[in-house]
Amino acid sequence: xxxxxxxxxxxxxxxxxxxxxxxxxxxxxxxxxxxxxxxxxxxxxxxxxxxxxxxxxxxxxxxxxxxxxxxxxxxxxxxxxxxxxxxxxxxxxxxxxxxxxxxxxxxxxxxxxxxxxxxxxxxxxxxxxxxxxxxxxxxxxxxxxxxxxxxxxxxxxxxxxxxxxxxxxxxxxxxxxxxxxxxxxxxxxxxxxxxxxxxxxxxxxxxxxxxxxxxxxxxxxxxxxxxxxxxxxxxxxxxxxxxxxxxxxxxxxxxxxxxxxxxxxxxxxxxxxxxxxxxxxxxxxxxxxxxxxxxxxxxxxxxxxxxxxxxxxxxxxxxxxxxxxxxxxxxxxxxxxxxxxxxxxxxxxxxxxxxxxxxxxxxxxxxxxxxxxxxxxxxxxxxxxxxxxxxxxxxxxxxxxxxxxxxxxxxxxxxxxxxxxxxxxxxxxxxxxxxxxxxxxxxxxxxxxxxxxxxxxxxxxxxxxxxxxxxxxxxxxxxxxxxxxxxxx
Ligand code: G2I
Numbered sequence: 001x002x003x004x005x006x007x008x009x010x011x012x013x014x015x016x017x018x019x020x021x022x023x024x025x026x027x028x029x030x031x032x033x034x035x036x037x038x039x040x041x042x043x044x045x046x047x048x049x050x051x052x053x054x055x056x057x058x059x060x061x062x063x064x065x066x067x068x069x070x071x072x073x074x075x076x077x078x079x080x081x082x083x084x085x086x087x088x089x090x091x092x093x094x095x096x097x098x099x100x101x102x103x104x105x106x107x108x109x110x111x112x113x114x115x116x117x118x119x120x121x122x123x124x125x126x127x128x129x130x131x132x133x134x135x136x137x138x139x140x141x142x143x144x145x146x147x148x149x150x151x152x153x154x155x156x157x158x159x160x161x162x163x164x165x166x167x168x169x170x171x172x173x174x175x176x177x178x179x180x181x182x183x184x185x186x187x188x189x190x191x192x193x194x195x196x197x198x199x200x201x202x203x204x205x206x207x208x209x210x211x212x213x214x215x216x217x218x219x220x221x222x223x224x225x226x227x228x229x230x231x232x233x234x235x236x237x238x239x240x241x242x243x244x245x246x247x248x249x250x251x252x253x254x255x256x257x258x259x260x261x262x263x264x265x266x267x268x269x270x271x272x273x274x275x276x277x278x279x280x281x282x283x284x285x286x287x288x289x290x291x292x293x294x295x296x297x298x299x300x301x302x303x304x305x306x307x308x309x310x311x312x313x314x315x316x317x318x319x320x321x322x323x324x325x326x327x328x329x330x331x332x333x334x335x336x337x338x339x340x341x342x343x344x345x346x347x348x349x350x351x352x353x354x355x356x357x358x359x360x361x362x363x364x365x366x367x368x369x370x371x372x373x374x375x376x377x378x379x380x381x382x383x384x385x386x387x388x389x390x391x392x393x394x395x396x397x398x399x400x401x402x403x404x405x406x407x408x409x410x411x412x413x414x415x416x417x418x419x420x421x422x423x424x425x426x427x428x429x430x431x432x433x434x435x436x437x438x439x440x441x442x443x444x445x446x447x448x449x450x451x452x453x454x455x456x457x458x459x460x461x462x463x464x465x466x467x468x469x470x471x472x473x474x475x476x477x478x479x480x481x482x483x484x485x486x487x488x489x
Pocket of ligand 1: 131172219
């Protein structure tokens with residue numbers, strides 16, 4: 001049975017959270033001042049998609065086809081509007097490894113090198129997919145031969161783009177469209193390697209590059225109640241529980257309208273402790289109907305702190321894979337459509353906040369935070385624990401709730417050094433009512449019953465006098481902000 005948090009009837013809305021305010025008593029006892037919510041200045045409206053998205057710590061990308069890069073308007077529009085890119089076809093297994101262990105980097109490099117020279121992010125698409133495979137991957141291969149071909153492919157391609165790619169679609173479109181929750185599409189991978197091929201691919205990817213985000217990417221997983229969505233949700237939950245490396249879920253989002261529970265769906269995936277990326281957005285239609293649908297997609301993403309960015313599947317309608325639906329933001333002459341303006345406005349309306357971006361792996365250093373307006377976020381309820389005054393040379397810790405939903409919440413913990421620099425820190429607290437951490441980043445956790453202990457990672461143990469660092473977590477249960485203690489050796 002599915003353990004997806006939303007029943008097929010859609011009755012449960014995971015958007016309400018309990019709110020715990022500071023009590024006067026706690027303040028009186030501890031005699032401290034705690035900043036609850038940071039007041040942020042209003043954004044100055046940005047005039048391009050990438051700049052507007054960057055205001056809330058996100059990216060706005062497009063798929064690019066190397067074959068069109070000789071069109072100067074295409075490249076100029078890409079450079080002006082977007083700060084991330086996905087190669088539309090050039091990194092797929094067939095195009096990039098046409099003969100076994102012989103790689104054709106040319107077209108993909110053309111896109112990546114251009115993007116890097118402009119300071120753009122790059123999404124890698126895609127390592128293991130049943131489509132666009134080279135002809136040398138075929139049924140004559142034994143399971144062990146296919147396995148070693150898959151591992152070699154993942155390793156070689158990831159090595160080639162190490163340091164340039166921000167996130168990889170490690171496995172693409174592995175789930176069935178219809179049928180029971182959790183069933184996979186039959187492919188050469190399921191036939192030869194079994195359903196475990198997904199896990200094998202993610203483990204091989206992590207071994208190849210510990211510092212890149214590893215995504216599972218699929219279409220028709222936009223609706224929280226769909227069986228396909230629930231299957232992917234259960235897989236991510238299982239991966240997290242068993243320590244199989246996964247950092248993000250890609251919602252392709254090829255549709256005519258976002259489902260009404262789209263934001264809830266994004267929040268539920270995020271609550272598992274992964275980033276969500278909208279990876280191949282295109283919305284069929286025209287005029288205000290299309291503009292409105294695009295606006296709702298952007299609002300849904302910017303409402304969820306771990307929705308890290310949006311990629312549209314092409315720039316101009318004339319070169320879209322579904323050009324008959326006119327699904328993109330620029331018409332065939334690269335004119336901005338109504339949908340463009342609604343996306344720009346919605347991105348500009350997202351208020352930045354200070355929640356951390358969970359890192360790709362335990363060894364990854366902290367990075368800037370994709371996060372959203374506290375007011376737009378589902379039941380965002382900034383509440384924070386009391387902070388003990390740091391002793392000279394000591395440290396203090398404050399727990400703040402930054403997002404909550406039925407049955408879970410996300411918190412940010414600020415660790416602050418006192419009047420001397422800190423070299424190594426340990427933060428402890430006790431859960432008041434059965435809460436449990438499901439995923440924690442930028443710290444190392446050990447738990448004993450209701451007692452939680454978090455120590456620094458190697459990269460964030462040193463804090464200058466008066467400085468601070470943060471770690472974050474998602475947890476099960478009602479949002480709580482217990483008093484935390486901080487010690488340093
Ligand atoms: O089908 C839409 C997308 C669904 N999710 C995964 C994406 O990777 C996929 O992208 C599309 C590309 O937009 C198309 O451009 O993937 C198609 C292949 O399944 C791409 O189509 C291929 C044609 O099938 C080839 O005949 C053609 O040579 O595009 C190639 C380059 O134009």
